[in-house]
Amino acid sequence: MLTLIPLPAFTDNYIWVLHDGRHAIAVDPGDPAPLIAFLDANRLALTALLITHHHRDHTGGNTLLHQRYGCAIYAPENPSIPAVSHPLHGGDSVALAQPEVRFEVLATPGHTLDHLSYAGHGFLFCGDTVFGCGCGKLFEGSAAMMAASLDAILALPDATRVCCAHEYTLSNIDFAKTLDGGNPALLERERQDRARRSRNQPTLPSTLALEKATNPFLRFHDPDMTAFAARYLNRPHPDPAEVFGAIRAAKDAWDG
Known part of the structure; x- marks a missing residue:
């Protein structure tokens, strides 16, 4: 049986750990310290890292963790990402024996051009592509690019557990209410997530x-x-990518 753990890191990051009681993989360990403490406390062997994109808060632990555990490092093919042993592209897969897992690799550019997401076992490790009630800023990609990435995610099963890399949910809910304040599902989510x-x-x-x-x-x-x-755009019939772009622009303006 696989156990999923969100480890807080920095001020609002999560390092996702998936383990079988003996062996573990971790996703986006920008800060190695909380991951090392968790692995040592639970006597887990780290066999692999999955990296979604090149930003330092997702890759900063790569070198130390590889040196300490000899773990494989799966990541986008980008020379700025340190210690990569298995460079990946969309359409690839990752299969491990310990723990026994398999993930399909989705190309999800938009936040960055190299961004990948990993889908398998009912989980989606989506880095900074999707957040709770939000999505990542378009630092490198276009609105059309991100809309296509989100369409790939929307094609996954509804029961998929969405494992985002940051705890931004409450702020994102505040923005969502400016567009969709009468949505009962959104208001119930706010109630539950504020309680959490x-x-x-x-x-x-x-x-x-x-x-x-x-x-x-x-x-x-x-x-x-x-x-x-x-x-928002002051013109009728925007296409879906333009709709996404308008929502993203409104959030960027709301963020200030």
Whole structure:
């Protein structure tokens, strides 16, 4: 049986750990210290890292962890990512014996051009592509590129557990309410997630079904989001990528 653990790191990152009681993999360990402490406390052997993109808060632990554990490091093929043993592209797969896991690799550019996500065993490790009720900023890619990446994620089963790399959910809910404040699913999510954070519990993982119901960035095909984008852009009938782009622009302006 596989156990999923979100390890807090820095101020709002999560390092995701998936283990079978003896062997573990970790996703995006920007800070190696909390991961090492967890592995040592639970007597787990780290066999592999999965890296979603090149930002330092996702890759900063690579070298030390490889030196300490000899773990394989799966990552986008990008020379700026340290200690990579297995460079990957969208359409590849990752199969390990310990723990026994297999993940399909999705190309999800937008936040960065090299961004990958990993889907398998009912989990999606999506880095900074999707957040709880939000999505990553477009530092390198275009709105059309990110919309295509989100379409690939939307094709996964609704029960998929969405494992994001940051605890941004409450702030994202505050923004979502400016577009969709009458959405009962969103208001119920806010109630539950505020209660979780008041107990210092993570709001993640969520499910793809919940994101489809509450996350405006995954609802860019919906008529109400299309109507918002038409008003925001001051022109009728925007296409889905333009709808996504309008939502992203409105969030960027809201963030200040």
